[in-house]
Amino acid sequence: MIVASLTAGGFALAVGPGASGAPGTAPAPDFSLTVSPARLVIQPGRIGDPQRFRVVNGGRSPVDIVVTRASFTADADGNVIYDQDAPHSAAGWLHVSPTAFRLGPGERRRVTVRVDPPAEPENGEHRAALLFTAPAGPGTGNIRLNRAIGTPVYVTVPGPVDTSVRVGGLRASDFAISGPVEFGATVENVGTVRRDFFGREGLKVEVNGREIPFPDFTVLRGTSRDVTVRWTDPPLMCVCHAKVSVTGSDGTSSRSATVVVFPLHLFVMLLSVSGAFYLLALWARRRCQARLLGIVREARDPD
Template identity: 45%
Template sequence: MTTRRARGGALAACTLVALLLALVGTASPALADTATPAATPTPTPSPTQTTTYNTLPTPFSLTVSPTRLALGPADAGTDHAINVVNRGEDALHIDVQKQSFVGAADGSLAFQADAPYSAIDWVSVSPASFDVQPGAAQSVSVSVDVPANADLGDHQVALVFLVPAGTDGSNIKINRGVGTPVYITVPGPVDDTVTVSDLAAPGFSAGGPVDVTASVQNAGTVHRDFRGDSALALAGASTDFTDFTVARGSARTISATWTPPLMCICNISTAITNADGVSTSESVQVIVFPVVPAAELVGGLLLVVLLLVFARHQYRKGVRLAAERLTSDSSGDV
């Protein structure tokens, strides 16, 4: 009897504990969660995975990022990646070419086989040929090997991501591509001398936006950037020239659009200061006078004067006619 009661009590106790655990698990989800195995971390995409990009409604749309590479002494021995993205609707075959270039006045790259300061033999790319599907990208590795006896200062080369013309049998074939300049600075003392000249603007403006241009020449041994916080300011006009880079040994024609006040005799200027403290500056005077509004104002005043003269004439005519009628009536009565 005692054994049965003990077994019965033990069974009842086990049942009670099971019920309590069940109730605790139901009423306290936080406690129940502590018994759940830890969630598996979301895997981070590996560098070899491809990101999908939105395509544009056009057969050809190729973008390259970054749009240029400027490599200094600290970048020696390091590979650099350029991301080539096909945002068009057609699959593209791309060949990477190296071209020597000089900077053109409009900022474009003028390819020249005998261009000075060329680094065409210093740079290698991988892969040099590849296919990119619509909405896909390809990473291209760029490595630089600077010769031991290289001249100090900037050397440059353009990487051209070229899409060869198709073989559709047409008579006109056009290669398409995007060029990325690569500036490589050889360690050592450098000269950043840049000068500004030929600041030009209309001497007279009747109002509205005014185009201002200038010429910038690089007489130093390295390229100079005038971008963002370092943009070239146009003093007296509260604006900056459009961002630009002037390569070693080249000259740039730069421009800005200025919205002047309604009327002024404005003196605008710009200046470039080099690392050695030497600066060059240019200034130009622009007379702004609102000819059209002034003409409209003068025309309106003349119209008002003519109306007043006409009204005065009509008034006098009316007075004269009234006087004549009175005189005529008086004569008739007599």
């Protein structure tokens, strides 16, 4: 199993497949750590319930684990940025037990998380990350890396929820000679909870009666995401009208763009071939005329 990870602040990615004892499979690596669930979403009615993560050592060596809390946000490309001053943080609300433990090869451990929000928290969703870190052991090298898996935790407090989002723009080339045609969109979250654009609820660009889905992505509260998709099979020629729409608490936000697809290279090739045929026909005509003139002259002057 591959676990989605958040890494930053000096932590290196440490994700690997679980060990398998089936015949013919590759042996387990020295280090393999998995944490599930990959992310935790806590709804208002579940804030008082203890939440649990499962940590599994799928490697061949024992590993020491330290669990810490961190505030985070994300940039326009979706990269996670750990920042202790990140807005809408729930890092101070989380209480983790245990915070440090050792796992032998093949062992697993449950880690319990309890949420204790302040008496009057701001409405909407708050977030934090739990970092499951395997500190670098002693060694003789000059460089040692901590290995870590990050799991986001989203906590929505009781109260009104605003799911408003806006499309900041739809980008596309004005002219293309063929596919693929790339579309780019900026989605801004102006509500109070994150927005997941997954599967059937994903973002799509409507063009020429078709829907082209963007890859799955999440827009955190108070952030924007830039996403792109390629239209791999546009028609040979068209004036294509594209549109992207998103719907939230404040209604629907849309942006549109127009792309002209014209096979200029084929047109140039057709002109070249037509020109070649024209020159060939002209040459054949002149040659035929010359032969006819020769025959006429011979007929007039047989001697």
